[in-house]
Amino acid sequence: MIRIENISKQLSHRLLYIEASAALNKGEKIGLVGPNGAGKTSLFRMIIGQELPDEGQVSVEKGTTIGYFSQDVGEMGGISAVAEVMNGAGPVSEVAAELRDLEAAMSDPEQMDRMDAIIERYGEVQARYEELDGYSLEGRAREVLAGLSFTEHMMDGDVGKLSGGWKMRVALARILLMRPDVMLLDEPSNHLDLESLIWLEQFLKNYDGALLMTSHDREFMNRIVNKIIEIDGGQLTTYTGDYGFYESQRAQNEKQQQAQFERQQAMLAKEIKFIERFKARASHAAQVQSRVKKLDKIDRVEPPKRRQVVTFEFQPAPRSGEDVVSLKGVHKAYGDKVIYDGLDFMIRRKERWCIMGINGAGKSTLLKLVAGDLTPDSGAVTIGASVKLGYFAQHAMDILDGEMTIFETLEHNFPRAGQAPLRALAGCFGFSGDDIDKRCRVLSGGEKARLVMAIMLFDPPNLLVLDEPTNHLDLDTKQMLIEALSAYEGTMLFVSHDRHFLGALSNRVLELTPEGVHRYDGGYTEYVARTGQEAPGLRS
Known part of the structure; x- marks a missing residue:
């Protein structure tokens, strides 16, 4: 559905991607991981076309609908939370808006001379609205908001009066109600209480579209994703499995790479020692030349990239009473x-x-x-x-x-x-x-x-x-x-x-x-x- 092919991207003075490739296929649920500033949000923005790679391409299969939730929710206000969620529900919300306009036109005396055409169009739009299950839209919007811990009072109140954290939930609810072919979720677990988090986890497990998400909650990620894409050193590496599998596999790969690197370094040191020892002797000239050529042809094993590991040790706390x-x-x-x-x-x-x-x-x-x-x-x-x-x-x-x-x-x-x-x-x-x-x-x-x-x-x-x-x-x-x-x-x-x-x-x-x-x-x-x-x- 989405292919990322040999992309390179520089942001200011930082190289985010160097000829990186990955893919998101139908039905896959992928966790996107990497250190802060690695380029996770930039990747989302390239997929939806808000940013372009400097080289390479990001291609989306024709007709694929994408819903993108980011931490920047934009302005909200003047309507209820439930109306805000319904307005973002994709094609069905556009059809609903046209239905409302046609209903207003049908009751407008100045439109009498066009009434036959309006009624005919109303019938077509109404059929399309039914096809999209539009009449259950409000019920489904309320169900999603309830899952995210909204009370009825909050659903019907002005969305502009909600705090930033609750507006985030409204923005998330819009994407969930839309049920696009692909969801891109940038930290959806932020600002959620435990009940909402568990409800969202179940919703995403049952969602039959493709999912690419970041999250700082390992339990949440572990229970949803079946693949991990890691951003590290400008590359995209794919691991098949949940976050726990990715952690163990990454550690194992690093261990193997380190062992390969050390073996090669020992071999190189031995060869270089021989060359240095005998390079001045004519009797060993052929052997020395042979070994120099051999060294030139060797593919060098790189040591594993060392991600900075943060550690902190407490000073002993003074003892309190019992x-x-x-x-x-x-x-x-x-x-x-x-x-x-x-x-x-x-x-x-x-x-x-x-x-x-x-x-x-x-x-x-x-x-x-x-x-x-x-x-x-x-x-x-x-x-x-x-x-x-x-x-x-x-x-x-x-x-x-x-x-x-x-x-x-x-x-x-x-x-x-x-x-x-x-x-x-x-x-x-x-x-x-x-x-x-x-x-x-x-x-x-x-x-x-x-x-x-x-x-x-x-x-x-x-x-x-x-x-x-x-x-x-x-x-x-x-x-x-x-x-x-x-x-x-x-x-x-x-x-x-x-x-x-x-x-x-x-x-x-x-x-x-x-x-x-x-x-x-x-x-x-x-x-x-x-x-x-x-x-x-x-x-x-």
Whole structure:
């Protein structure tokens, strides 16, 4: 359906692609992977014709419909969310628009002399609308929005009043409702809660078109894709299998290539030593010449490309008392909406609580109560002896000084640390080379989040309160964070929609439901095994 043939592409001073080739065939579900800045978004834009390769070509089979979801959702407003979704549903939305125009014309007295032609055209368009299953369009649009966690009130309200994250969901719903022959999805798992993520996963599994997507959620990718295309060093390499298979295959290929490289280097060294030793002796001239010619003809094995591996080791956190946080009789409401009514909850040293619950259940509220950002309407929240608390929340990014560079920000927070450790810290969180000289005001939301987390973890607290810490992190940085937190000796309370993160780090689950609060010993993996569900909102 889509062929990428020998493309080369340069963006500013960066070479993105050098004679790279790949293909997307009917029914394939492909994950597109590569480091930040490798050219994933550029590839999407070349497929839809928004960009052109400098050399080579990207060809799309005639008649193929393509739906493209990107992080840039554009302007929305003035109509309801459900109308916005229906307007983007491809051919059927265009037919619906013509039907509305014809209905208006039929009731317009000034159009009486054309009425026979209007009625005839209306019949043709109506037949086409039925053929495209247009009369079920609104129902299907509402079904998709409900799957993405919209309430009826949100569906019918002005789409312009929604936050950026909810507008992203509207833009995604447009593509899903369209059901094109090919979906190009650039980070569709961003901004989704766990219930929406699992619903989307099921939708894409059942989708019979071709799919090319990026995602920083390895579980999500693993469950959907059957092929991986990797961008690395300007090349596109295809692996048949899911993300887990790709990781193991890539490691195996690198190991084999390294062994081949080392064997060849040993052979070359031996030959060169012989040439150097005997090149001045006439009796060995023929042998020397023979070996020189042999070396000239050898195809050199390249060492495997080394992708930078990010690692971060915590300094030991100071020890806290055994009772870290105590909530007793906590009541909290927003207007008439009661979030907690007499909540009792105790967190003890080394416990790692993940908080589960649908939107509005009070997950972030609980974190804010513990962190001291909110006070309960009644009851008490008590922090234990020797507890040093670190709180990661989205609003924490607002405290960065926009005029400071990344490196100046780190130096300001840790004046005695020295340059080398701070540069290493910046590198771990994805800021290498000239990146550390960027001013905070020009950073993206994801870059700000990474910087705030770097500051928090350099001098670690013994209680970490984390609200969606993996948002905006790429797969490598996320894995680094998981490995670092696995070795962390302190206590954790966190909310995340990343199932790999939840399973790797939690040893307790607190589930918030309309029926009450449920506690589970054992982490997220045990919770799934006991309840049979990956999220509370999916219970039947």
